[in-house]
Amino acid sequence: MTADRETVYTDIVQFLKDHDNYLITAHLNADGDAYASCLAVAYLLHQWNKRFRIILHDERKEDKYAFLWGWEYIQSYREGMDACFSAAVVLDVPSRKRIGGPAALLPGRKACIKIDHHPFEDDFAALQLVDIHASSTSQLVYEVVARSGIEWHRDIATLLFTGIMYDTGRFSFSNTSARDFEIAAHLVPFGIKPHEIANRIFFNNSFDSMRVIGYGLANMEVYLDGKVSIIFLPLEIMQKNEHAEIEELANYSVAIRGVEVGLFIREVQPGFFKVSFRSRGRVNVNQVAKAFGGGGHEHAAGCRVQTNYPELKQRLIEEIARQLPDGPSG
Ligand SMILES: [Mn+2]
Numbered sequence: 001m002t003a004d005r006e007t008v009y010t011d012i013v014q015f016l017k018d019h020d021n022y023l024i025t026a027h028l029n030a031d032g033d034a035y036a037s038c039l040a041v042a043y044l045l046h047q048w049n050k051r052f053r054i055i056l057h058d059e060r061k062e063d064k065y066a067f068l069w070g071w072e073y074i075q076s077y078r079e080g081m082d083a084c085f086s087a088a089v090v091l092d093v094p095s096r097k098r099i100g101g102p103a104a105l106l107p108g109r110k111a112c113i114k115i116d117h118h119p120f121e122d123d124f125a126a127l128q129l130v131d132i133h134a135s136s137t138s139q140l141v142y143e144v145v146a147r148s149g150i151e152w153h154r155d156i157a158t159l160l161f162t163g164i165m166y167d168t169g170r171f172s173f174s175n176t177s178a179r180d181f182e183i184a185a186h187l188v189p190f191g192i193k194p195h196e197i198a199n200r201i202f203f204n205n206s207f208d209s210m211r212v213i214g215y216g217l218a219n220m221e222v223y224l225d226g227k228v229s230i231i232f233l234p235l236e237i238m239q240k241n242e243h244a245e246i247e248e249l250a251n252y253s254v255a256i257r258g259v260e261v262g263l264f265i266r267e268v269q270p271g272f273f274k275v276s277f278r279s280r281g282r283v284n285v286n287q288v289a290k291a292f293g294g295g296g297h298e299h300a301a302g303c304r305v306q307t308n309y310p311e312l313k314q315r316l317i318e319e320i321a322r323q324l325p326d327g328p329s330g
Pocket of ligand 1: 136
């Protein structure tokens with residue numbers, strides 16, 4: 001641990017003590033790490049009797065996270081909403097663009113901090129804790145909480161554990177490090193039951209959701225000699241199953257022997273597509289997603305595109321073919 005890093009942790013703790021009336025926000029399509037890291041920062045501020053609001057771009061609909069402390073604090077952004085902040089904590093997102101609507105609520109750069117593990121993009125925050133080797137933003141927030149002086153409690157332990165468990169794919173993705181196991185070993189004795197958290201966030205699907213997942217798998221296609229798989233949910237299926245929790249399809253898309261890149265595409269509105277990318281490791285899908293105005297990590301990324309499906313599919317396959325290294329997959 002470098003002295004520089006320690007200074008950043010200390011500065012962040014100080015920032016959270018120095019201001020009041022904080023905005024807490026994260027990336028579009030919030031996931032387990034985004035929710036958990038936002039709520040963990042909110043927990044800290046709550047301990048210190050600070051005022052805060054958590055405002056995310058999308059509607060809060062994933063009630064499988066409702067067991068987390070502070071879930072009811074999460075609000076979705078509305079244009080023209082009456083919100084003014086003197087400071088902001090921006091989590092799990094590298095650019096203003098990927099914050100979505102709440103980016104309009106950010107105070108000036110000096111009053112913003114960023115805690116993130118995506119490759120650096122925008123300089124919108126004066127104080128930054130960015131580490132692309134961290135498994136999750138929750139891991140970085142753990143380091144801050146550990147230096148905050150607050151007492152450990154099951155609620156905050158559950159938040160941080162959940163975020164790390166989510167972003168490491170239950171401690172199995174290539175981003176998982178010894179630090180994650182050290183942190184888990186510290187957190188679990190505060191009353192966490194890892195299998196219960198896993199059951200809540202990974203094995204907690206509705207019957208309808210599982211049927212949609214089944215549809216996606218049954219209609220999967222492969223291209224480029226089996227190196228690219230595509231799972232597509234057309235508008236009709238999406239509209240019939242508005243509340244289905246189907247994010248796991250992204251991980252299934254790359255869980256196939258020989259597949260280097262998995263795509264999970266859904267048409268969310270006529271002509272509007274959400275694409276999730278997963279890579280086995282030889283293709284940097286952050287770069288692929290960027291070619292379509294999105295972004296993320298080397299192994300997992302996403303974008304939103306306005307087009308029609310045949311054209312989107314063709315452009316995606318072409319872009320991946322360009323970035324696919326030749327030679328046998330290993
Ligand atoms: Mn994350």
